[in-house]
Amino acid sequence: MVIIYVPISNTAETSEGVLLDEDVRNALKQAYIEVEGETLRNSGDRDLLIFASLIRNQDTNRAYAEVSNNNNILLKGMRRSTFFQNVSYLQSLG
Known part of the structure; x- marks a missing residue:
């Protein structure tokens, strides 16, 4: 490459x-x-919401705090491990 x-x-x-x-x-x-x-x-709604929180918060811990406080049904109750798996997936997209 x-x-x-x-x-x-x-x-x-x-x-x-x-x-x-x-x-x-x-x-x-x-x-x-x-x-x-x-x-x-091609990204799902949940990935886009996580991506938006990462754009607003360069610190992934702050982004997770924003996501965990979000009332959106796609994000409600998301565990930290799930969030970071999604972050890893988004990073793999480039």
Whole structure:
């Protein structure tokens, strides 16, 4: 797997030293946006609620506290272990 860093400047370089032209950079940016969108569309409501709490709270313990105090039926009574399993799953998505 090769990870390509796509900076804003006119020249880009991969980890292998290959220059990318602007069309390739734009295609990579568009693909990144599409993958993000597809990932969010395929996520369940519970995962999205947990993800939202993680965005608001960088500290996972605070995010769990927010989730555990939430009255949403999807989150009500969620155990800490279940929450962290979901966090691990969301992290695996990238």
